[in-house]
Amino acid sequence: MGSEHQVLRRRSSIVRVVLFGLSLLGGCAREHAPARDRSAAAAPALHGPADSLIPPGPLGAAIQRGRALLLATRDSLPSHVGNNLRCVSCHLDAGRRHAMGSWVGVYARYPQYRPRSATVETIEYRVNDCFRRSMNGAPLAVDGAEMRDIIAYLWFLSRDVPIEPAAPGNRLQQWAQLTADTTAGAAVYAASCTKCHGPTGQGTAVAPPVWGPQSYNIGAGMARIRTAAAFIKENMPFDLPGTLTDQQAFDVAAYVSAHPRPDFPEKMHDWPNGDAPPDVAYPTLAAQRKSAGAPAKPHAP
Ligand code: HEC
Ligand code: HEC
Structure with missing residues (x-):
């Protein structure tokens, strides 16, 4: 028990040192370097496999390139990003923050049915959803090197996480x-x-x-x-x-x-089964059909 704790603590301090090194490396190139005044006491928990487990060779290089794209998204992929955000603006600590937005285990959670699209989404589809919406940009080619490398990093972060259906319940x-x-x-x-x-x-x-x-x-x-x-x-x-x-x-x-932000013209096609949650800030076609008394449009299986 004690030694397990020690290993865990050592692991997470390795992660932190590596991340700190990365943030120093990236700091001068980035517009939005994270604020440095966070006290050690408030430092949030990081998780996922230690960077020392990144394999050598081409696979390791792909994982590292994927992480670099997620950290410097706009500079690396300017034609795919339409705003001033990077992926890790919301997926904090390169997706390792043990909080909402964590990517640890995400590779094991897909394919997944999501009601917003009413399809079984692949992880590539989900990544592109954030490109189109969160980054107000354009999707990556699903079979391109950039997508491959991003998925390689998400796969690495999901090491040892079992593949099983998501727990039921609405967080x-x-x-x-x-x-x-x-x-x-x-x-x-x-x-x-x-x-x-x-x-x-x-x-x-x-x-x-x-x-x-x-x-x-x-x-x-x-x-x-x-x-x-x-x-x-x-x-x-x-x-x-x-x-x-x-x-x-x-x-x-x-x-x-409540403040204005860029539009997403395709938004009306979201939740095609008319099951949009109540905090969705725009009307969908399916919800309009539903309130007009028409049956929800059946979708392809
Ligand atoms: C404006 C904030 C924001 C930005 C920027 C952003 N995302 Fe997301 N992303 C989210 C939110 C919110 C979710 C849903 C998280 C949840 O439900 O726990 C999400 C979910 C995801 C998921 C699925 C997570 C899961 O557990 O199912 C992936 C993968 C993902 N984002 C990748 C990306 C990538 C790659 C980028 C950059 C191209 C990006 N995101 C940029 C906010 C953002
Ligand atoms: C000490 C500086 C700081 C304070 C204070 C702060 N934030 Fe942030 N916030 C950040 C940074 C830095 C990021 C992006 C992290 C990154 O790029 O690594 C961020 C990201 C975000 C994001 C996701 C990315 C985006 O810009 O859409 C939201 C939403 C957000 N903050 C809301 C808030 C709200 C609401 C408050 C007040 C309750 C707040 N923040 C207070 C520094 C701060």
């Missing part, structure tokens, strides 16, 4: 009982977010935008109040994560979500 249901107060949310934003994300949400040298033309688009998961509240509650403020109450996280999520 976001806990937010259903709250009522959002955007005035209170504005106060939370001013007190806890402005210093990094800027008074008008446009981002600063230390943090990316949270609304406006350089942010994620309306079709992104983060544009849903419950998703944003869950992310903010676990991860923000970046220097003091976990310090907001549920109500504060929900209010500030509603405040952020």
Whole structure:
């Protein structure tokens, strides 16, 4: 037990040293280097396999290239990114943060049925969903080298995670009982977010935008109040994560979500079975059909 703990602790300190090294390497090239003032006490848990387990040779090189693309997404793939975010703006610590947005185990969770598309999605489809929505950009070729390398990194992060169906239950249901107060949310934003994300949400040298033309688009998961509240509650403020109450996280999520951001023209085709969650900020064709009394359009099996 004790020695297991030690191994775990050693593992995670190796990870942290490597990540710290990476962030130093990337720091000068990146616009949004994470703020450095996080105290050691508040350092969130990282998980996933130690970088020392990255195999040598071509596979290891693909894993490293994949991670580099996720860290410097816009500089590496400018024609696929339409805003000022990078993949790890939301998937913190290169996807290793033990919180909402973690990529550890993600490779084992796909293929997966998702109601937003009403299809069984491959992991490549899911990655491209974030390119189109969260990055307000264009999908990668599914059989190209960039996608291959990104998947190689996600595969590596999923080492030793068993492949099994996702646990049932709706994680976001806990937010259903709250009522959002955007005035209170504005106060939370001013007190806890402005210093990094800027008074008008446009981002600063230390943090990316949270609304406006350089942010994620309306079709992104983060544009849903419950998703944003869950992310903010676990991860923000970046220097003091976990310090907001549920109500504060929900209010500030509603405040952020109330601001304009890029459109996603295909959004009306989402949730084609008419089962969009209540915090989706736009009407879908299926929901309109449903409220007009027409049966939901049957979809291909
Ligand atoms: C604006 C925030 C944001 C950005 C930027 C972003 N994502 Fe996401 N991503 C999300 C959210 C929110 C989810 C859903 C997370 C959940 O349900 O736990 C998600 C889910 C995913 C998943 C599926 C996770 C799972 O457990 O099923 C993958 C894979 C993924 N993103 C990859 C990417 C990649 C690759 C990029 C860059 C091209 C990217 N994301 C950029 C917010 C973002
Ligand atoms: C100390 C600086 C800091 C503070 C304070 C802070 N953030 Fe962040 N936030 C960041 C950084 C840095 C990132 C991106 C992490 C990365 O790129 O590694 C981020 C990412 C985000 C994201 C996902 C990416 C995006 O820009 O859409 C959201 C949403 C967000 N923060 C909301 C908030 C909210 C709401 C608050 C206030 C409760 C807050 N943040 C407070 C630094 C901060």
